[in-house]
Amino acid sequence: MTTTGLARFIDRGFVALAVNLLTIFRIKWRHRFLLRAYRRWGMRMKEWPNYISARSDVDGGNYSLIYVGEGVTISSYVRLLTHDWSPHTIGKAMGIFTEKPLGKFGQISIGDFSFVGTGSVIMPGANIGKGCLIGAGTVVRGTIPDFSVVIGSPGQIIGDSRDVFWRMAAREGWELPSEAVRSVL
Structure with a gap:
């Protein structure tokens, strides 16, 4: 795995963890967070x-x-x-x-x-x-x-x-x- 590939893997893992944690709070926040991550990824x-x-x-x-x-x-x-x-x-x-x-x-x-x-x-x-x-x-x-x-x-x-x-x-x-x-x- 390249350095860039590892960085993307870690970034996506962080987003997955954050989305799961935000589930505890408000769905609206989780949704906005996920959409921003998708845009960030292109x-x-x-x-x-x-x-x-x-x-x-x-x-x-x-x-x-x-x-x-x-x-x-x-x-x-x-x-x-x-x-x-x-x-x-x-x-x-x-x-x-x-x-x-x-x-x-x-x-x-x-x-x-x-x-x-x-x-x-x-x-x-x-x-x-x-x-x-x-x-x-x-x-x-x-x-x-x-x-x-x-x-x-x-x-x-x-x-x-x-x-x-x-x-x-x-x-x-x-x-x-x-x-x-x-x-x-």
Whole structure:
């Protein structure tokens, strides 16, 4: 492990410890602390996300490959993958041994006001549009258009998140600001 790698390891260990200690106090403080750490490590954020669970995970360690839009919610146990080294392992099975690992890095983009459900996996190169609803346990890859509802493994688009919103609003009897209702009618 290089000196820089060791410093990052210690930095992340400190942040994990601090997040766990802050859990005892206030969730709001824990969340702000975690978001500041993500920014420090290079994650790009348009504005403050709505929520990123401390139990979510960035696998690959290159936070600069991740863009999170304004108002995004990332639930617990979501894994953001910025790399894919499976070709290296498969190559070995085929008798192909190389000094340099075979694989790729890919950016991840999560559009404004999108929701990523618990246990989802966001693959390298995924581009999630604005206002998307990613169901729990979904494996997301490729480009997801704005306002899509995506579920499954592999993720499939099954609807429009605006339709889901209006059906739920009607069923639950939510009182919405009249200008919000007028703007969509």
